[in-house]
Amino acid sequence: FPSHDRKVKDETTPSNSAIDSDGLANPALGVNYRYLNQNESRYNLDFGAVARVKIQDAEEGDTAGTSTKDGNFVNPRNSLELNARLGRKFNEANEWQVAAGVVYAMDGEYDSMNVGAPSQEVELDSSFNPFLRATYQYRPVNEFMLLLSLQAIQVGEVEGKTGGTKIKDDSHLDLNLNFQAKYLITDNFIGRFIVADSLLPDYDRLIVTGK
Numbered sequence: 001f002p003s004h005d006r007k008v009k010d011e012t013t014p015s016n017s018a019i020d021s022d023g024l025a026n027p028a029l030g031v032n033y034r035y036l037n038q039n040e041s042r043y044n045l046d047f048g049a050v051a052r053v054k055i056q057d058a059e060e061g062d063t064a065g066t067s068t069k070d071g072n073f074v075n076p077r078n079s080l081e082l083n084a085r086l087g088r089k090f091n092e093a094n095e096w097q098v099a100a101g102v103v104y105a106m107d108g109e110y111d112s113m114n115v116g117a118p119s120q121e122v123e124l125d126s127s128f129n130p131f132l133r134a135t136y137q138y139r140p141v142n143e144f145m146l147l148l149s150l151q152a153i154q155v156g157e158v159e160g161k162t163g164g165t166k167i168k169d170d171s172h173l174d175l176n177l178n179f180q181a182k183y184l185i186t187d188n189f190i191g192r193f194i195v196a197d198s199l200l201p202d203y204d205r206l207i208v209t210g211k
Contacts, residue, residue: 019061023072026052026079043088048101050081058110059119069113077108077124087135097135102128103153112162120162127156143184151176165209172203 029051036045054074061071083101090096105127111119131153138146157171181193 019063019068020070021061021073022070023074024055025073026054026075028052030081038088043086044097046085046087048081048083048085050083052079052081054078054108058108060110060112060122062113062115064115067115069115071113074110075108076110076122077105077126079103079105093138093140095137095139097133097137099133099135100131101133102130104128105156105158122160122162122167124158124160127158129156130154145180145182147178147180147182149178149180151178165207167208168206170203170205172201174201175199 030048032046032048034044034046036043038044052075054076056072056074058074058076059071062069081101081103083099085097085099087095087097107124107126109121109123112122113119131151133149133151135147135149153174153176155172155174158169160167160169176196176198179195183191185191
């Protein structure tokens, strides 16, 4: 159950009010099956699945002048990811991997908070989000690992509605850079330190009222 705290600044008002979005992110449960092993084949080949589940209502914050209503970090849609990963150790300490997959984001809804007015429920349709990921891992000893990965995900077009208004968000490409340090505390527990950065481009939202 990872916890996150995200601050969003509203630069459309002179006050530049900031909204806090914190709390638990959607927990993930994954399985992985190794189909090929480089000891018998030239490469390692894995197939995996990851389910992410919304455990509480999602809320999107709002600002008006200096007044704010905070939201939370919940993704409003449950999702299922299917992936395939090819890799190889080229010596005892170094390994590369390339992965491809798709994330199916199911229908969902969230509460859009409004300062000085009741919140509105926004319903979202499902979408498919394909991705590619490249990873390099350095493991000088069995207990310690360093990973660097770059992922490109094509976020699919999403349609939704709230009241008598229909919305449609355009498809767009997100880039994510991730650095991890892992330490094997015991055979059953791993400690992780993660630093991540993302390039998230602007995208258009079409709003049609009276539908």
